[in-house]
Amino acid sequence: MSEADKQFNIHDYLREYLFPHFLCPGCGHGIALRALLWAIDELDIDKDRLAFVSGIGCSGRLGAYIDANTFHVTHGRPLAFATGLKLARPDLEVIVITGDGDCLAIGGNHLIHACRRNLNITCMMLNNEVYGMTGGQVSPTTSDDRFTTTTPYGNHEPVFDACALAEAAGAGLVGREITLQTPSLKDVLKQGLAHPGFSFIEVMSDCTEVFGRKNDLGSSAEMVLTQKASVRPDFLENAVDQPFRPHQIKTGILASNDRPEYAESYRNHIDAMKRDHGHA
Amino acid sequence: MAESMPSRAPRRTDKTPPAPAIQVAEKPVNVLVVGVGGQGVIMVSKVLATLCQRQGYQVKQSEVHGMAKRGGSVFSHVRFGETVYSPTIPLGEADVLVALEWAEGLRWLSYLKPETGIFIADTQQIVPPFACRNRQHGAGSGYARETVADVIAQVANCYAINAGQIAQELGNSKAGNTMLLGMMSTTLDFPADDWREAIRMFAPPKAIDINMQAFERGRDWVETHDPADLDPNQGGDQPAPIVEVMHEAEFELPVINRAWCKRCDICVKFCPERCLSLDEEQIAVLHAPEKCTLCRICERLCPDFAIDLKYKH
Numbered sequence: 032m033s034e035a036d037k038q039f040n041i042h043d044y045l046r047e048y049l050f051p052h053f054l055c056p057g058c059g060h061g062i063a064l065r066a067l068l069w070a071i072d073e074l075d076i077d078k079d080r081l082a083f084v085s086g087i088g089c090s091g092r093l094g095a096y097i098d099a100n101t102f103h104v105t106h107g108r109p110l111a112f113a114t115g116l117k118l119a120r121p122d123l124e125v126i127v128i129t130g131d132g133d134c135l136a137i138g139g140n141h142l143i144h145a146c147r148r149n150l151n152i153t154c155m156m157l158n159n160e161v162y163g164m165t166g167g168q169v170s171p172t173t174s175d176d177r178f179t180t181t182t183p184y185g186n187h188e189p190v191f192d193a194c195a196l197a198e199a200a201g202a203g204l205v206g207r208e209i210t211l212q213t214p215s216l217k218d219v220l221k222q223g224l225a226h227p228g229f230s231f232i233e234v235m236s237d238c239t240e241v242f243g244r245k246n247d248l249g250s251s252a253e254m255v256l257t258q259k260a261s262v263r264p265d266f267l268e269n270a271v272d273q274p275f276r277p278h279q280i281k282t283g284i285l286a287s288n289d290r291p292e293y294a295e296s297y298r299n300h301i302d303a304m305k306r307d308h309g310h311a
Numbered sequence: 312m313a314e315s316m317p318s319r320a321p322r323r324t325d326k327t328p329p330a331p332a333i334q335v336a337e338k339p340v341n342v343l344v345v346g347v348g349g350q351g352v353i354m355v356s357k358v359l360a361t362l363c364q365r366q367g368y369q370v371k372q373s374e375v376h377g378m379a380k381r382g383g384s385v386f387s388h389v390r391f392g393e394t395v396y397s398p399t400i401p402l403g404e405a406d407v408l409v410a411l412e413w414a415e416g417l418r419w420l421s422y423l424k425p426e427t428g429i430f431i432a433d434t435q436q437i438v439p440p441f442a443c444r445n446r447q448h449g450a451g452s453g454y455a456r457e458t459v460a461d462v463i464a465q466v467a468n469c470y471a472i473n474a475g476q477i478a479q480e481l482g483n484s485k486a487g488n489t490m491l492l493g494m495m496s497t498t499l500d501f502p503a504d505d506w507r508e509a510i511r512m513f514a515p516p517k518a519i520d521i522n523m524q525a526f527e528r529g530r531d532w533v534e535t536h537d538p539a540d541l542d543p544n545q546g547g548d549q550p551a552p553i554v555e556v557m558h559e560a561e562f563e564l565p566v567i568n569r570a571w572c573k574r575c576d577i578c579v580k581f582c583p584e585r586c587l588s589l590d591e592e593q594i595a596v597l598h599a600p601e602k603c604t605l606c607r608i609c610e611r612l613c614p615d616f617a618i619d620l621k622y623k624h
Contacts, residue, residue: 037561037622050571051615057575061614213611239575251614252580 035073044068044078046098053092057251059210059236060157064093066213066234067126067155070220082123084113086138089164089238090130090157107137110145110154117150121294124224127154132162132170135191139171142231146200148293149228155220156193156231159238167241178245193233198286203228205286209235209262211255215282222284228292235280333406333429333499339369339392340499341400345419346411347437348376348383351488354513355409356387358492362509363391366501371398382439384415407498409491411474412437414455420465429468431494433487434459435475470494472532478525483518486525493529503530562605563621567595571617578609578618 045068054060071081078099085094087106094101100123104112109127117125134142134156145152161179162168169179171191178185198205204226208216216234223230235258237243239251248254263279333340342359346352353374360372374387388400400422408423410416410432423430442453459471472494474487489510496506507523514522565587574593586599587609595618597603610618 038624040622041616042619045616051573051617054614056573056615057577058614061616062612065611065616211612250580251575252577255577 039072055240057239062210063234066216069217084109085128086133088130110141131158131172135171143200146202150293157236159236161242163238163241197231202231204230206284207233339390339395341405342389342407343405344409345386345415350411352385358509371395373398430466432471433474489522490525490529493526497533568617
């Protein structure tokens with residue numbers, strides 16, 4: 032444990048007058064928020080340089096609890112707002128907090144284009160497999176045969192693999208971790224924040240009150256333990272797939288590339304144009 | 312069994328010579344080497360097996376080093392004689408039991424021949440994690456309680472010495488196994504130079520000198536030792552060494568913010584020491600502060616930021 036680690040006090044980063052927060056008992060989003068703030072503390076980023084953009088949903092509300100520059104925007108559009116923000120103010124550290132429905136369903140289009148542009152934005156997607164705030168509707172990441180208010184006979188839509196999508200769309204760094212492994216989650220987020228391109232981090236959260244209750248998945252402690260049992264960390268990448276456990280979650284840093292960052296190449300291009308036309 | 316072997320090694324009382332060396336007869340001689348992974352059990356048995364082979368005997372050796380990652384139990388059976396059939400030693404048939412660690416020696420004591428067996432042990436303790444269930448300062452461990460005195464009462468010949476410590480004084484605690492080889496060399500009837508030659512083959516080149524010194528120390532110790540001089544209080548359950556645990560000094564006990572706790576039970580379920588519980592209002596409380604090891608798991612897993620461990624500095 033480093034000295035900075037010991038001195039990290041989460042209360043330096045919270046708007047305490049808004050607490051206790053609105054999340055249900057046992058919701059994993061709080062743990063993910065702690066991991067994100069812990070990663071920021073380790074990187075020692077000035078609070079005035081931090082800009083959090085969040086959409087709608089349980090995850091979207093997290094931005095409000097952070098004592099920094101926060102921007103609560105329309106449903107599915109945090110990445111679009113963040114793109115504009117980063118292009119206008121490249122000095123800011125732009126972090127997007129979004130949920131599975133917000134990012135993959137309503138904002139799916141914005142996600143693929145944000146990955147394609149490869150702007151220096153960190154996108155933390157909290158995946159709890161359901162639209163929790165609006166009453167428990169099915170989301171693109173709801174697993175097979177799970178009950179939600181809109182799938183009373185079980186869900187049969189195939190599950191969206193968000194990390195595979197982000198990797199294919201060209202994101203600079205793609206990672207995934209579960210909330211129970213808080214120090215590892217912090218490390219993954221830290222790498223995402225430090226990466227110069229677009230980083231997409233999927234956090235496997237748990238929705239105990241809506242999704243867990245409807246599917247009889249037990250308390251939040253049981254839910255996170257089930258999740259942990261299905262994890263296959265990246266350092267076991269070469270291990271043989273276990274034949275009787277097909278639903279394995281790959282965690283860790285899943286992909287990274289060093290494509291040029293868009294804001295920088297855009298500015299270089301403009302400078303070159305200005306020189307060519309004699310405006311510089 | 313083994314007519315040519317002494318029916319009962321005379322217990323040395325005064326300055327009588329050490330227990331007569333075991334003679335190889337038609338029946339094979341059985342040597343059991345046990346210890347903890349990383350101590351050199353396999354090295355000892357290799358030295359012995361090579362030596363016996365060079366003396367013209369048939370040797371069979373079999374080992375279990377499945378726990379060879381450091382800290383696991385390791386044993387090796389070495390049998391040599393004119394003809395050896397089985398590679399393993401039956402219960403109660405070992406002529407010599409070489410234990411590189413005290414509790415491992417006790418674990419295998421029943422393999423020793425009741426009348427003539429020679430027990431050569433290092434009294435150093437490597438406390439296994441399962442014996443350390445109480446993690447408080449200075450707490451006793453669940454380590455074996457038998458002392459050297461208890462073992463002397465049970466075996467025919469007992470040589471017990473803290474070889475690990477002596478080897479450390481010589482410069483490398485890993486040479487403790489060679490010291491035990493030196494002690495064993497007096498019980499088997501092979502020339503000392505052949506022993507040295509075999510050790511040279513297996514000791515790392517850098518450590519040959521220290522291994523030779525340890526071998527001589529082991530031989531000398533047996534020549535001069537008197538069973539009455541054995542420290543009878545060695546071995547046994549000694550309190551765990553007091554180690555300054557980093558966060559015990561640097562953090563205060565967890566403080567639970569009752570206004571923010573949402574009764575989700577995560578901290579209670581994941582506390583490794585089970586010192587948290589829910590009170591009558593279903594809010595988390597630290598009911599056993601004396602058990603808390605300040606591991607900070609509750610702080611990290613509280614989704615409501617309701618638990619804090621204050622850093623003292």
